[in-house]
Amino acid sequence: MALTIDIFLLLFLIATAIGILRTRHLFAMAMMFGLYSLLVASLFLLMDAPDVAFTEAAVGTGIATVLMLATLAATRRSSEKPRQRFSPSALIITLSTTALLFYGTLDLPNFGDPQAPLHTEMAGRFIEQGQQDTGVPNLVTAVLASYRGFDTLGEVTVVFTAGVGVLLLLKRRRKPVVRGKSHAR
Structure with a gap:
């Protein structure tokens, strides 16, 4: 299923x-x-x-x-239509990057493999020594805040930066409209 x-x-x-x-x-x-x-x-x-x-x-x-x-x-809105053109160099770069990414996954363990290093080495260490190493009683919090601290910091930074970007876009300054003034000299 x-x-x-x-x-x-x-x-x-x-x-x-x-x-x-x-x-x-x-x-x-x-x-x-x-x-x-x-x-x-x-x-x-x-x-x-x-x-x-x-x-x-x-x-x-x-x-x-x-x-x-x-x-x-x-x-x-613009009435100008974008030019669509084929770029062989962009296609070559995209295909090369895709091939490199696939090549990089060849050394990864199979998904869900119980013999993967994460399951055989790291998980046991986290469970056995997590509270002693971090001083945090909650194991999930210990892993996210201590062992994966930089990863979590990166995720929080991305979310914060995106939020600030949205606020800056929504709070854009508009020029005040002056009514009643004539532009003729």
């Missing part, structure tokens, strides 16, 4: 990505980016990574979508 849901979500991700590439309406594109991020968050949740799923949902689905919509509202 889980495999069926994974395949369905992946197919929906591909369809959403194709829809984003094919649409010319910016509002629809921003909303589809939000949907794409929500689907990625769902996949993270299915892979038992609720902290990453929550961050993706908050930043990708929430803040990033609001940022895109605020940017659309703050910009003027």
Whole structure:
């Protein structure tokens, strides 16, 4: 059943990505980016990574979508149509990066492998010595705040920066309109 849901979500991700590439309406594109991020968050949740799923949902689905919509509202419409041209160098860079990323995953243990170093070495150490090492009674808090402190700090920094960006966009200054003055000399 889980495999069926994974395949369905992946197919929906591909369809959403194709829809984003094919649409010319910016509002629809921003909303589809939000949907794409929500689907990625769902996949993270299915892979038992609720902290990453929550961050993706908050930043990708929430803040990033609001940022895109605020940017659309703050910009003027232009009748100029963007030029669409094929860039072989961009395609080569994208394919090379994709190949390197796939090559980098070859050394990773299989998903859910009970013999993975995380399960055989780290988990036991966290459970046995976590409270002594950190002084925090809650094991989850000890792992997130102490062992993964820099990672958690990075996630919080991203969320904070995105929030400040949204506030700055929404609080943009407008020029005061002076009524009753004539511009004629």
